[in-house]
Amino acid sequence: MVAVAPHERILVALDVADLASALALVEQLRGQVGGFKVGMELCTAMGVPQVVQAVAAQGGAVFLDLKFCDIPNTVAGAVRSACALGPAVRMLTLHCHGGAAMLRAAAEAARAAGPQRPLLLGVTVMTSLDAAALHAELGVAGSLAEHVVHLAQMAQACGLDGVVASPHEIAAIREACGPDLLIVTPGVRPVWASSGDQRRVMTPAEAVAAGSDYLVIGRPITAAPAEVGGPHEAALRIAAELQARN
Numbered sequence: 001m002v003a004v005a006p007h008e009r010i011l012v013a014l015d016v017a018d019l020a021s022a023l024a025l026v027e028q029l030r031g032q033v034g035g036f037k038v039g040m041e042l043c044t045a046m047g048v049p050q051v052v053q054a055v056a057a058q059g060g061a062v063f064l065d066l067k068f069c070d071i072p073n074t075v076a077g078a079v080r081s082a083c084a085l086g087p088a089v090r091m092l093t094l095h096c097h098g099g100a101a102m103l104r105a106a107a108e109a110a111r112a113a114g115p116q117r118p119l120l121l122g123v124t125v126m127t128s129l130d131a132a133a134l135h136a137e138l139g140v141a142g143s144l145a146e147h148v149v150h151l152a153q154m155a156q157a158c159g160l161d162g163v164v165a166s167p168h169e170i171a172a173i174r175e176a177c178g179p180d181l182l183i184v185t186p187g188v189r190p191v192w193a194s195s196g197d198q199r200r201v202m203t204p205a206e207a208v209a210a211g212s213d214y215l216v217i218g219r220p221i222t223a224a225p226a227e228v229g230g231p232h233e234a235a236l237r238i239a240a241e242l243q244a245r246n
C-alpha cells in the first residue's frame with residue numbers, strides 16, 4: 001500500500017454538471033482529502049483542459065477518469081493529450097476490456113511523456129455490476145474475482161501502474177499481482193450512506209483494511225445530507241473512520 005496519511009487516501013468524485021459546483025466542492029474539501037476525480041459528466045459539460053486547470057489552480061490533485069477504451073492508436077493519442085495537460089493530472093483511467101495491445105500502447109505513450117506523467121489505472125469490472133450481471137449480461141464465465149484478477153494481471157503485464165476494482169477483489173489482486181500494483185477502489189460506502197447504484201461495496205475502513213491504496217468516494221460526500229453535516233463534515237467523518245483504524 002502507498003504510505004500516505006489516512007485522509008489522503010480519499011479521492012472525491014466531482015460528478016456534477018458545471019465548474020462552479022465542482023470548484024465549490026474543491027474549496028470546501030481541499031486539505032481534508034487526497035484529491036479530486038473528474039470524469040465524464042463534468043468534462044463533457046465543461047471541457048477537459050478547462051476542468052483540469054481550474055481544479056488544479058484551486059490546489060486539488062486531479063484524477064482524470066475518462067475510462068479510455070478504443071483502438072490502440074486512438075487511445076495512445078488520447079493518453080498523449082492527457083499527458084500534455086501537465087503534472088496536475090496525477091492519474092488517468094483506461095478500460096482493461098480494451099485489450100492488451102491498447103493497454104501497451106497507452107503505457108508506451110505515457111512513458112514517452114517523461115517522469116511527471118500521470119499514473120495509468122486499468123478499470124477492471126465496474127463496481128455497479130454483480131456476479132449475476134457479469135455472467136448473464138456480459139457473458140463472462142468463471143467467478144467475478146477470477147475475471148478481475150485476470151484483467152489486473154494483464155494490466156500489470158502491459159505496464160500499467162494500477163487498477164480500479166471493488167474492495168471485494170483487493171485480496172485476490174494483491175495475491176496475484178504483489179504489493180506494487182496500485183489498487184484504487186470505488187464502491188465505498190460509510191454505514192450512514194446509501195449504496196445507490198453500487199453493487200460491490202465496503203465501508204472506508206474495511207476497504208483500507210483490505211489493502212486499498214485510494215478510495216474513490218462521490219455521493220456520500222458530495223451529496224451528503226444536512227443530518228450528516230454536508231460535504232465537509234462527511235469527509236471529516238470518513239477521515240476520522242480511517243484514522244481510527246490506522
Ligand SMILES: O=c1ccn([C@@H]2O[C@H](COP(=O)(O)O)[C@@H](O)[C@H]2O)c(=O)[nH]1
Binds near residue numbers: 198216217
Ligand atoms: O468501477 C467503477 C469505476 C469508476 N467508478 C466511479 O467512481 C465514482 C463513484 O461515485 P459514488 O458516488 O461514490 O458512487 C463515480 O464517479 C464512478 O464513475 C465507479 O463507481 N465504479
